[in-house]
Amino acid sequence: xxxxxxRMTLTSLGIVDNLVIVELGxxxxxxxxGKEEELRAGIVIVAGWGTDEKAVISILGYRxxxxxxxIREAYREIYREDLFSELQSEFSGHLEKALTHWILDPVDxxxxxxxxxxxxxxxxxxxxxEIACIRSPEDLLAVKxxxxxxxxxxxxxxxxxxxxxxxxKILVALASPFRYDGDEISEQTAVWEASxxxxxxxxxxxxxxxxxxxxxxxxxxxxxxxFNHYRDIYNTSITKGLKGDSILKTAIRxxxxxxxxxxxxxxxxxxxxxxLQVLRRAITNVxxxxxxxxxxVISSAEKDLKHIKEAFLERNNVSLEExxxxxxxxxxxxxxxxxxxxDDLLL
Amino acid sequence: MAQPDELEALTKAFSGHGIDEKSLITILGNSHAxxxxxxxxxxxxFFKEDERLFERWDDQKxxxxxxxxxxxxxxxxLWAMHxxxxxxxxxxxxxxxxxxxxNVIIEVACTRSSEELLGARRAYxxxxxxxxxxxxxxxxxxxxRKLFVALMSAYRYxxxxxxxxxxxxxxxxxxxxxxxxxxxxxxxxxxxxxxxxxxxxxxxxxxYKLYKEINDRNFDEDLQVGLxxxxxxxxxxxxxRYFSQVLDTALKIxxxxxxxxxxxxxxxxxxxxxxxxxxxxxxxxxxxxxxERIEQSANxxxxxxxxxxxxxxx
Numbered sequence: 193x194x195x196x197x198x199r200m201t202l203t204s205l206g207i208v209d210n211l212v213i214v215e216l217g218x219x220x221x222x223x224x225x226g227k228e229e230e231l232r233a234g235i236v237i238v239a240g241w242g243t244d245e246k247a248v249i250s251i252l253g254y255r256x257x258x259x260x261x262x263i264r265e266a267y268r269e270i271y272r273e274d275l276f277s278e279l280q281s282e283f284s285g286h287l288e289k290a291l292t293h294w295i296l297d298p299v300d301x302x303x304x305x306x307x308x309x310x311x312x313x314x315x316x317x318x319x320x321x322e323i324a325c326i327r328s329p330e331d332l333l334a335v336k337x338x339x340x341x342x343x344x345x346x347x348x349x350x351x352x353x354x355x356x357x358x359x360x361k362i363l364v365a366l367a368s369p370f371r372y373d374g375d376e377i378s379e380q381t382a383v384w385e386a387s388x389x390x391x392x393x394x395x396x397x398x399x400x401x402x403x404x405x406x407x408x409x410x411x412x413x414x415x416x417x418x419f420n421h422y423r424d425i426y427n428t429s430i431t432k433g434l435k436g437d438s439i440l441k442t443a444i445r446x447x448x449x450x451x452x453x454x455x456x457x458x459x460x461x462x463x464x465x466x467x468l469q470v471l472r473r474a475i476t477n478v479x480x481x482x483x484x485x486x487x488x489v490i491s492s493a494e495k496d497l498k499h500i501k502e503a504f505l506e507r508n509n510v511s512l513e514e515x516x517x518x519x520x521x522x523x524x525x526x527x528x529x530x531x532x533x534x535d536d537l538l539l
Numbered sequence: 540m541a542q543p544d545e546l547e548a549l550t551k552a553f554s555g556h557g558i559d560e561k562s563l564i565t566i567l568g569n570s571h572a573x574x575x576x577x578x579x580x581x582x583x584x585f586f587k588e589d590e591r592l593f594e595r596w597d598d599q600k601x602x603x604x605x606x607x608x609x610x611x612x613x614x615x616x617l618w619a620m621h622x623x624x625x626x627x628x629x630x631x632x633x634x635x636x637x638x639x640x641x642n643v644i645i646e647v648a649c650t651r652s653s654e655e656l657l658g659a660r661r662a663y664x665x666x667x668x669x670x671x672x673x674x675x676x677x678x679x680x681x682x683x684r685k686l687f688v689a690l691m692s693a694y695r696y697x698x699x700x701x702x703x704x705x706x707x708x709x710x711x712x713x714x715x716x717x718x719x720x721x722x723x724x725x726x727x728x729x730x731x732x733x734x735x736x737x738x739x740x741x742x743x744x745x746x747y748k749l750y751k752e753i754n755d756r757n758f759d760e761d762l763q764v765g766l767x768x769x770x771x772x773x774x775x776x777x778x779x780r781y782f783s784q785v786l787d788t789a790l791k792i793x794x795x796x797x798x799x800x801x802x803x804x805x806x807x808x809x810x811x812x813x814x815x816x817x818x819x820x821x822x823x824x825x826x827x828x829x830x831e832r833i834e835q836s837a838n839x840x841x842x843x844x845x846x847x848x849x850x851x852x853x
Contacts, residue, residue, distance in 0.1 A: 204608070336694055346696040348736035353705070368692035369672035370660045407671035409688065475702040501583070 244269070245287070245523040248279075253530025254508065257494060260295060262317070272530040287524045290486040294493075296533070299331075306335070307343060310354040317359050318442040320351065325446035329373045346385060362439050365408035372411040382417040383425075385410070388425055389418070393411035393433040400440070407443055415447050470493060485516070489531050546581055553585070555792045556787065556802060557610045557841025606796055611841040614803045618699050618848070625808065626659035634678045639797065641683065642770055642806070644675065648690035649774035650781075653697050660691075666835075682727050682766045690771065691737035696739040706742060709734050710749040717761045725765045735771055747776040779820040782809060786817070787825060790836045802837075802845070810848040818849065 255263065267275040279291045293301045302323055309319050326334060339347040352364050385406050392403045409417065422430050431441050490498070501512045513532050520528060552559035552566075570578070579586045579594035586594040617625060625646050633640040648656065663671045673766045676688050697716050712730050725731060737741070739760035759772045773781040782805050788794065809817055821829045833845050 333694075340696050340698075344696065344700045345697055345702070346694055346737060348692075348694065348695070349739075351739045352733045360733075361729070364689075364737075366762070368689070368694070368696075370657065370670060370692070372664045372668065372670040374664065374668060405688075406675045409670060409676045411670065411673070414673075489631070534578075 209418070227417060239516060239517040245283075246526065249527045249530055252291065253527055255534075257298070261297070264295060280519070285524075287522075287527060288485060289483070290490065290524065290527055292356070293486065294527075298491070298494075299334045300342060300415050301326075302335045303342055303347070304341040305487060305491075306339065306347060307350070310350055315355075317355070317363060317439050320363050321366055321439045321442040323444055325443045329371045332367075333370060347424065359439060362404055362408075362443075365404045366443055369409050371409070372414075375413050377411070377414045377417045379417065379421075379478070382414065382421050386418050386421040386425060389422060389430060390433075394428070403440065407440065407447070411525070412447050419448060483518065485520070489528055493531055497532070546578065549578065550582055552838060553604065553607070554788070555605070555835075556602075556799060556837040557839050558607050559838035560840060571794055589815075603796065610799075610803065611839070611844060614841060614844055616828060617680055617803060617807045619845075622655060622660035622808070623658035623661070624657070624666065627663040627671070629804065631674075633669060634674055636797075638681065639752065641687070641767070645690065645767065645770045646686055646774055646781075648693065649685070649771055650778050653689050653693070653695045656691075657694060682724075686726055686732050686736070686767060686771065689732050691735050695737070697775070698739070701739075701742050701745050705738075706749055708747045709738075710746055710753055713750060713758065715740055726768050731768065735768075735775065740775060746835070747772070778815045779813060780824070781795070782813075782817045783821040783824055783829075786821065786829065787832075790832050792836055804846050806845055810851060814849060 202315060258460070264275045267273065267278075271278075275296055276292055279295060280288060283291055293304065296304065306320060306323060309315050315364050316343070323335070327335065336347045338413065339345075339350075346365060348368050357361055388402050389406060390398055408420070419430055431444055434441050435445070494520070505511050513529060516528050516532065517525060548559075549566055552562040561833050567578070569577070576594070583601050585597060589595040607740055620628075629643055629647055633643040647659065650658065660671050661667070663674075667674070670850055671691050675691050676684065679687050684734055713734065716728050717725065734746070736821060738746070747758055758776075759769045760775070770781070785801050786805055789798050789805075791798075806814070806815075818829045821832075826834075830849060833849065835843060837845055
């Protein structure tokens with residue numbers, strides 16, 4: 193789509209919008225852009241004269257949460273449309289998903305992730321386990337509240353009614369409790385439960401009821417104490433014994449050290465990218481990996497992204513930005529790189 | 540005053556719920572030694588004739604009296620407490636006491652709003668450094684464990700929207716589940732637990748109605764052998780009836796000590812919530828007003844306190 197010059201757009205539509213300029217507030221990030229370009233992106237989307245992807249990315253990619261909220265509000269006031277729906281219709285593929293998720297409040301974004309994952313033909317239950325276990329109890333609660341107001345039902349009832357069998361038991365158990373989030377632990381319980389876990393995991397029965405009970409109700413501090421004892425007593429990590437149970441493995445990894453888990457997920461995907469030399473919007477395999485990338489970067493932006501980048505660098509001897517730059521392309525790459533570069537945003 | 544009347548008054552002062560302080564002061568306080576001796580010899584059950592020729596307090600009775608004297612204090616303490624702390628402590632006590640008190644767990648989990656239940660869980664964190672879920676999961680060992688953990692973890696949607704198709708489908712699911720298996724297994728049935736612990740209350744009440752239409756019986760009647768499930772359904776779908784029944788049983792003069800506690804618990808926790816509706820339901824079922832019943836069974840300050848709570852304007 194041909195780019196349209198800013199001057200032409202402004203005069204044709206007869207809009208001189210001081211309101212927009214003022215409300216967007218100060219810009220941060222390393223790239224300098226003129227204010228007209230901000231305006232241009234907004235107007236061009238509305239006018240349907242073609243979307244200036246680069247402008248949209250350069251604006252949205254460098255705004256922190258409160259600025260994004262202001263932009264969305266201002267957009268609604270001026271153009272009477274939700275920026276979320278506009279982005280949905282003007283973009284497509286993974287860039288669309290990434291942008292629409294980015295414009296949402298973090299809790300709404302996560303609620304959306306759960307809602308859409310549950311409704312896929314082949315849902316990836318690990319994602320739900322990840323969401324339930326990485327977050328602090330208060331964060332998870334905020335997600336559940338957002339879910340309730342967005343979808344008029346509780347997250348637990350959807351997880352329960354849209355999954356079945358073993359997956360359901362585990363996911364409902366992981367998603368429901370409101371864990372104690374303090375540091376008090378009982379060493380005695382940790383030792384006792386480490387032995388219960390070992391017995392069940394290596395038992396012939398494969399009935400993991402106690403394992404699910406322990407993993408889903410104990411506090412993270414308590415569980416980490418239990419995992420340490422497990423390692424000390426049995427000389428092996430608890431995840432090694434859980435060969436087939438990927439949901440439980442995911443849960444344990446998230447409880448253990450949320451940072452490491454997120455960096456690791458990226459490694460697997462980036463390797464695939466580099467090896468396959470894939471074009472944008474190619475095969476399902478690649479699609480899933482871009483999803484993973486978008487999901488983790490967006491969920492962690494303004495929170496743990498800095499630590500994730502450090503962990504990634506440490507583990508792979510290449511920075512996350514370099515890996516993404518090498519493994520993705522086009523506007524999608526620009527957007528993700530913008531998000532990765534923005535962790536110095538003032539909050 | 541004639542002896543028999545006074546005796547009767549004193550007996551009443553010491554029985555039922557709470558203590559009639561005024562009667563004790565005027566009658567016993569005013570009595571001289573001989574009168575008190577007569578009292579000890581004539582009042583049934585409180586004193587025993589000891590082999591060394593004196594009338595001895597029955598130890599059990601003294602213990603019971605201690606509880607009766609404390610009833611007012613406990614009611615005040617419970618009333619002044621923040622509802623979150625109240626519910627957290629009720630749960631903790633129920634877990635410590637064991638299965639005879641598990642009805643309290645069901646009661647708290649099912650009759651509080653989602654936010655109130657959440658608050659109780661927070662308070663529990665502060666008070667006991669554990670989550671309710673983990674304590675329920677580790678202390679309850681019977682078949683009802685799954686149900687209790689699920690009920691305690693619930694954070695139900697509280698809006699009015701109901702999904703008609705889900706209600707219809709779930710009414711069928713429940714009908715099938717209850718026809719098939721051994722009744723004792725119902726409390727562990729995954730579908731039953733899922734429905735009862737995740738669906739919103741309006742949804743469940745709709746389900747209750749629809750079940751009756753399909754099966755010509757109420758859902759809880761089909762659960763006759765499953766005490767816990769029955770209590771759960773009562774609390775979720777017909778709380779006023781549930782509380783009326785609890786109160787009626789607990790207000791019996793000769794109710795056991797642990798049952799009597801329910802009077803304080805129910806009245807303190809339901810005042811300002813739905814005590815009016817409970818009163819209406821109570822009259823409807825038992826043909827006598829709750830206020831009258833309390834008048835008959837309770838004494839002294841405790842009685843006055845209960846009556847004050849029960850008659851409060853919102």
